[in-house]
Amino acid sequence: MKTTAAYEIREMRPEDAPAVKALEIEAGLSPWPVADYAAEAVRGDSAAHVAERRGKVIGFIIARLITIRNHPTHSDASMTSLEIYNLAVSRVARREGIGESLFRVAVAAGRRTGSVDSAELEVRRANTGAIRFYEQLGFRRTGLRRSFYVNPADDAVQMTADLMNA
Ligand SMILES: CC(C)(COP(=O)(O)OP(=O)(O)OC[C@H]1O[C@@H](n2cnc3c(N)ncnc32)[C@H](O)[C@@H]1OP(=O)(O)O)[C@@H](O)C(=O)NCCC(=O)NCCS
Numbered sequence: 001m002k003t004t005a006a007y008e009i010r011e012m013r014p015e016d017a018p019a020v021k022a023l024e025i026e027a028g029l030s031p032w033p034v035a036d037y038a039a040e041a042v043r044g045d046s047a048a049h050v051a052e053r054r055g056k057v058i059g060f061i062i063a064r065l066i067t068i069r070n071h072p073t074h075s076d077a078s079m080t081s082l083e084i085y086n087l088a089v090s091r092v093a094r095r096e097g098i099g100e101s102l103f104r105v106a107v108a109a110g111r112r113t114g115s116v117d118s119a120e121l122e123v124r125r126a127n128t129g130a131i132r133f134y135e136q137l138g139f140r141r142t143g144l145r146r147s148f149y150v151n152p153a154d155d156a157v158q159m160t161a162d163l164m165n166a
Contacts, residue, residue: 004096005053009105012048012060014038019057020050027088030149037062047082047106051089051098059089061102063119065110082110082163084121103137107163117164122156124149134159138166 012020017037024032040048040062051059062085069078084106089098103119110116122145123130131141139159148156 007051007053007058007093007096007098009049009051009101011109012037012041012050012062014041016041016050016057016060020060020062023057023060023088023090024086026091029086029088032086040064047109049102049105049109051093051102053093058093059098059102060086061106062086063106063110065113065116079117080110080115082107082116082119084119099133100137107166115164117162119161119163121159122148123159125155125157131157131159134161137161 015038017034020037021032021034037048040046043064045065047061047063047065049061050057064083064085066081066083067078068081084103087099087102089096089102107116107119119139121134121139123134125144139161141157142160143158145156145158147153
């Protein structure tokens with residue numbers, strides 16, 4: 001059995017941006033400028049959080065609350081969705097539940113400002129581990145955007161989780 005040390009999840013601060021960028025690179029995610037990560041930490045509609053262990057950032061989630069009008073799968077006039085832009089956990093800290101905790105904390109943070117009806121994201125088709133992770137959280141595949149990614153080229157799997165009754 002893997003022994004795991006405690007970790008804390010807290011709101012991201014602008015000074016976390018370089019550590020978040022390093023995790024993005026380690027995880028091979030689509031690149032964002034460091035300044036964009038710092039800006040995300042202070043946006044009012046952002047739910048950016050980091051996981052920290054012994055003062056070191058070991059995971060992050062960048063998500064934003066978006067109001068969707070005329071949603072394709074819900075008849076309501078408008079609904080609020082948590083759009084997940086980036087989520088990563090350091091290789092040495094994976095399969096400890098940190099990714100799931102980051103997602104749940106981001107949803108809870110969004111709910112402090114109102115209802116969060118769904119969560120949405122796009123993920124590389126080849127990233128089967130992340131797709132399994134999201135399916136385990138209740139996401140289902142809703143579409144495919146062909147050749148959405150470059151370096152390397154890949155399709156994007158679109159996924160949605162219904163959070164209305166969650
Ligand atoms: C995807 C990612 C964030 C998951 O983080 P994590 O902290 O390891 O995930 P958790 O420990 O919370 O996993 C919860 C459950 O999801 C599933 N899961 C997680 N990673 C998985 C994988 N690689 N393969 C299959 N199932 C997986 C498992 O059911 C797991 O529970 P278990 O460990 O008890 O079996 C992490 O693997 C990562 O950073 N990957 C690289 C970056 C990335 O792909 N981000 C997503 C891009 S949108």
